[in-house]
Each structure stands twice: as C-alpha cells, then as structure tokens.
Amino acid sequence: NAGVMQNPRHLVRRRGQEARLRCSPMKGHSHVYWYRQLPEEGLKFMVYLQKENIIDESGMPKERFSAEFPKEGPSILRIQQVVRGDSAAYFCASSPRTVFNEKLFFGSGTQLSVL
Amino acid sequence: ILNVEQSPQSLHVQEGDSTNFTCSFPSSNFYALHWYRWETAKSPEALFVMTLNGDEKKKGRISATLNTKEGYSYLYIKGSQPEDSATYLCASPSNDYKLSFGAGTTVTVRA
Numbered sequence A: 001n002a003g004v005m006q007n008p009r010h011l012v013r014r015r016g017q018e019a020r021l022r023c024s025p026m027k028g029h030s031h032v033y034w035y036r037q038l039p040e041e042g043l044k045f046m047v048y049l050q051k052e053n054i055i056d057e058s059g060m061p062k063e064r065f066s067a068e069f070p071k072e073g074p075s076i077l078r079i080q081q082v083v084r085g086d087s088a089a090y091f092c093a094s095s096p097r098t099v100f101n102e103k104l105f106f107g108s109g110t111q112l113s114v115l
Numbered sequence B: 001i002l003n004v005e006q007s008p009q010s011l012h013v014q015e016g017d018s019t020n021f022t023c024s025f026p027s028s029n030f031y032a033l034h035w036y037r038w039e040t041a042k043s044p045e046a047l048f049v050m051t052l053n054g055d056e057k058k059k060g061r062i063s064a065t066l067n068t069k070e071g072y073s074y075l076y077i078k079g080s081q082p083e084d085s086a087t088y089l090c091a092s093p094s095n096d097y098k099l100s101f102g103a104g105t106t107v108t109v110r111a
Helices: none
Strands: A005-007 A010-013 A019-024 A031-037 A043-050 A053-056 A065-068 A075-079 A088-095 A110-114 B005-007 B010-014 B019-024 B033-038 B045-050 B056-059 B062-067 B072-077 B086-093 B099-101 B105-110
Touching: A010 A019, A019 A088, A019 A110, A031 A075, A043 A065, A043 A075, A043 B099, A075 A088, B005 B086, B010 B019, B019 B105, B033 B062, B033 B072, B045 B056, B045 B062, B072 B086
Parallel strands: A010 A110, B010 B105
Antiparallel strands: A005 A019, A019 A075, A031 A043, A031 A088, A043 A053, A065 A075, A088 A110, B005 B019, B019 B072, B033 B045, B033 B086, B056 B062, B062 B072, B086 B099, B086 B105
C-alpha cells in the first residue's frame, strides 16, 4: 500500500508564474489536508477536502490560492501569480476518518521556491 | 485554530540517557492529542493519538502521557539512541478535521 504521494518534490517558479502541487492520498483515504511550513515556523493548516468537496479552506489565502480533490485523480493545490512570500514547504496528508481517532499520513512535501 | 505550545524548542541528550518534553494545549473542548516524529528530509510520521485523560501510550522506547484536565502531554524517550534524533510535533484538533500543530521539540542525541 503506497503512502501519500506528492509531486514534484521541488518546484522553482519565477514571480508571476503558476505553481501546481499534486497529492495522491493513500488508498482508501477520502480525507485530504494541505499544510504549509514557512521558514522557522511550524505546520499551518490550509485546506481540508473530501472527494469533490472543499470542506474548509479557512487557512488558505483568499486570493491566488485554490485547491481541488476531483472524483478521479490527485488533489491539486494551485497557486497563481506566485510571489516570493509563497516560498515554503507544502505538505499533503490523508486519513481514512476524522482526526478525533485517526492519525494523519503525510506525503514527503513539495518545496516551492519563488525566484 | 488552537494554541498548542511545546517546550523546550530543542534539547541535546547523550546517547543512553532518557529525556522528556512537554506539549500544552487548551483543556476546554478537548478531542484528541496527536504526537508525530519528523526526521530531517522525511515526512512527519504519527507516533500516537490519545483521547482519554490519564491515557498512556508506548511504542518501543518512546511513551506518552496525557492530562486533559490541565491540558498537557509528556513524551518520554528512554535510553536515547542517535536514531531518535528528530523533531517531535504534537497537535490537537479544534474540530473533526483541523489539527493545530505546535512548533516542535528538536531532539539531538549525541553519540
């Protein structure tokens, strides 16, 4: 059973370009979470999705950021018109049920660098 | 988002010694407490999910206790080994999906 797969591992973009980060959850997991780690900071919640639904995107900037988890295919975190402040490590996690009783399984993360 | 705090921020321990560190969280509306281990260049890996006051969990030489009434959890490492070097994160949910993470305690075990 493959773990949570994220790609790419490293992504370099110039200011103004778009960044697309992909996450395939573990098989059988319908809950997907995106977290961001800024330099010298901890993991910050961005968005929580279930298949075809965004449940909570309160941790995501309202402009330029969007996320989806389509019926088929991976979850995508999309950042339009990137700025240097978007440089961070972005982690995806999945779980089979809620975090009241279930641990999160994390991917290896995508390190986004904005030049 | 909950205010989850960890202390100390970092610690160094000699191989073979035991150590422990703290996670503090709001005691009201408590649902669960998670511990994760995060090695450099890897992804966070869950150690424990604890829900009951007084609960104790153990995995090898690592164990954790939980006090939900006063809002703290301790993580213990017995007989530290170099492979225990990592950042240990705790997290608590404010609802059934939103985990708030502490900043972590980075443990360095010196051989």
